[in-house]
Amino acid sequence: MTRPQVKEHxxxxxxxITRDMTxxxxxxYEAFQAAALQAIEDAKAAALAKAALLTKLGITEDEAxxxxx
Numbered sequence: 001m002t003r004p005q006v007k008e009h010x011x012x013x014x015x016x017i018t019r020d021m022t023x024x025x026x027x028x029y030e031a032f033q034a035a036a037l038q039a040i041e042d043a044k045a046a047a048l049a050k051a052a053l054l055t056k057l058g059i060t061e062d063e064a065x066x067x068x069x
Contacts (some may be wrong), residue, residue, distance in 0.1 A: 004029060 003020040010016075021029060054064060 003026060005018050006025065008017045017025070021039055054061060056066075059067075
């Protein structure tokens with residue numbers, strides 16, 4: 001697998017450099033991606049749990065909202 005690349009732009013000179021990520025940048029990038037994927041999975045699990053609870057209670061989301069207001 002090739003490393004992701006970083007594009008650096010010097011606004012004073014207009015120079016653009018495209019380079020491979022450093023080890024540290026790659027580590028941060030991979031950690032961020034893993035955290036983002038975990039957040040998506042957590043949100044999906046929470047939505048499924050909510051839907052299951054509403055089904056178990058036999059009410060709709062709108063009815064639950066009315067009860068909690």
